[in-house]
Amino acid sequence: MKKLEKDRLSAFLQQIGEEMPLFVPVQKEEGAVFTRWSPEVTPQLGAVRTVRSPKDLFFPQCEALYTLKTEQGKLQIAPQKRAEEPFAVFGMRGCDARALQVLDQVFLTEPVDTFYKARRENGVLLTLACRRPDTACFCTVFQNDPADPLGDVCLVEGDTCFFLMAKTEKGQAFLDRFASFLTPCEEPDENACRKEQANIRAIAARLPLRDLSLEGWGPGQTDARFSDPRWDTxxxxxxxxxxxxxVCPVCQCYDLHDYDTGHGVIHYRCWDSCMYEDFTRMSAGNNRPTRMQRYRQRFMHKLVYGPENNNGMYGCVGCGRCVVKCPSSLHIVQVLRKMRKEEEHAKL
Ligand code: SF4
Ligand code: SF4
Structure with a gap:
C-alpha cells in the first residue's frame, strides 16, 4: 500500500495529465461530469455519482466504425482506428468499475467488440472508495464493496492523504510509473486506511436501500416473471x-447508421434505448409495440436474462442514477420493492 498526501494531489494529476489523457469528475451546472483534465480543471472528488457514468470513455455515445469512399470508380473501405494511446480515469466509483465487468461479458466474448476491447486495454482505472455513499446507493445488493472498489488502483481517502492499492498488474505498473509522488505506508497508515473502510461499510449498512431483495429474480425466472400481470400497472x-x-453504466444497446458527408459515407453507431418506441424496428414493425413490453424488457434484461446469460451477473450495479433521474420514479428500486411487497403480503 502507498499513500499520496492531499497537498500533492494536484501535482500528481498534472504529471499524469501531461503523460496521457486523464479524465476526472468535474462539477458542471448539471452535476459532476467526467472531463478531460487540463490545468484549468478542478476535480470534484466529493460527488458520489457523476451525471453520466465513465462508461462513455469505453463505449462512447456515438462513434464511427468505418468510412466508405469511391476513388476512381472503386469502392474503398477505410476502417476506423482503434484506441492505441493509454489513458487514465481518476475518481471512478466502485459501482461504475463493476459495471465495466458486466460490459466485458457482453463486448469481450465472441464476437469481440474490438473498439471496446482497445479502450479497455488502454484505460487505467483509478477508483475511489465512497466516503459518503448516499440514500440512492444500493451497490451492496449486487455484492459491491464501496470501501474496496474494483479497478486497477483503488484509492481510499483519509483525512490528510489517499491510500492507494494496486489491484492489477496494470495498476502496479501505473503506481511504479508515478512512484515519485507516493510514499510507502507504515502500520499506522494501514490502520488508518482500515478505519476509513470500516466507516464506509458502517454507512453502507445503514442506507435505506441496503435490504432490497433479489429473491425471485436471476437465472431461471423467465416464465414466472415474464407473465407477471403487475408489469401493466x-x-x-x-x-x-x-x-x-x-444514465445507466450497464445499459449497452446501440443502433447503426450511415451518414453521407457528401464525399463519403460514415458508418457509425450510437446509443439507443429499449424504452423507445422505434427501438429495433424492422420492416415488419416493432417486436415490442406496447409501453408495458418495453418497460418489462428493460428490467427482465437486467434482472433475469442478463444473469442467465452472463454467469449470474446482474445488469444493475446499484449506482442509483436512475433512482435520482427517472422523472416518474419508475426505476429499478420500485420494481424490486413493489413486486416484493405484494409477494410478502400474499404469503401472510
Ligand atoms: S439500473 Fe439504475 S441503479 Fe442499476 S446500474 Fe442502471 S442506472 Fe444504476
Ligand atoms: S419514465 Fe423513467 S422508467 Fe420510463 S423511460 Fe423515462 S426514466 Fe425510464
Whole structure:
C-alpha cells in the first residue's frame, strides 16, 4: 500500500495529465461530469455519482466504425482506428468499475467488440472508495464493496492523504510509473486506511436501500416473471423518455447508421434505448409495440436474462442514477420493492 498526501494531489494529476489523457469528475451546472483534465480543471472528488457514468470513455455515445469512399470508380473501405494511446480515469466509483465487468461479458466474448476491447486495454482505472455513499446507493445488493472498489488502483481517502492499492498488474505498473509522488505506508497508515473502510461499510449498512431483495429474480425466472400481470400497472406512467438507459453504466444497446458527408459515407453507431418506441424496428414493425413490453424488457434484461446469460451477473450495479433521474420514479428500486411487497403480503 502507498499513500499520496492531499497537498500533492494536484501535482500528481498534472504529471499524469501531461503523460496521457486523464479524465476526472468535474462539477458542471448539471452535476459532476467526467472531463478531460487540463490545468484549468478542478476535480470534484466529493460527488458520489457523476451525471453520466465513465462508461462513455469505453463505449462512447456515438462513434464511427468505418468510412466508405469511391476513388476512381472503386469502392474503398477505410476502417476506423482503434484506441492505441493509454489513458487514465481518476475518481471512478466502485459501482461504475463493476459495471465495466458486466460490459466485458457482453463486448469481450465472441464476437469481440474490438473498439471496446482497445479502450479497455488502454484505460487505467483509478477508483475511489465512497466516503459518503448516499440514500440512492444500493451497490451492496449486487455484492459491491464501496470501501474496496474494483479497478486497477483503488484509492481510499483519509483525512490528510489517499491510500492507494494496486489491484492489477496494470495498476502496479501505473503506481511504479508515478512512484515519485507516493510514499510507502507504515502500520499506522494501514490502520488508518482500515478505519476509513470500516466507516464506509458502517454507512453502507445503514442506507435505506441496503435490504432490497433479489429473491425471485436471476437465472431461471423467465416464465414466472415474464407473465407477471403487475408489469401493466408498474409501467403505466413510464414516459418512454429513455433517461434511465442513458444514465445507466450497464445499459449497452446501440443502433447503426450511415451518414453521407457528401464525399463519403460514415458508418457509425450510437446509443439507443429499449424504452423507445422505434427501438429495433424492422420492416415488419416493432417486436415490442406496447409501453408495458418495453418497460418489462428493460428490467427482465437486467434482472433475469442478463444473469442467465452472463454467469449470474446482474445488469444493475446499484449506482442509483436512475433512482435520482427517472422523472416518474419508475426505476429499478420500485420494481424490486413493489413486486416484493405484494409477494410478502400474499404469503401472510
Ligand atoms: S422508467 Fe423513467 S426514466 Fe425510464 S423511460 Fe420510463 S419514465 Fe423515462
Ligand atoms: S439500473 Fe439504475 S441503479 Fe442499476 S446500474 Fe442502471 S442506472 Fe444504476
Amino acid at each position: 408498474l409501467s403505466k406512467n413510464c414516459l418512454g423518455c429513455g433517461t434511465c438507459t442513458f
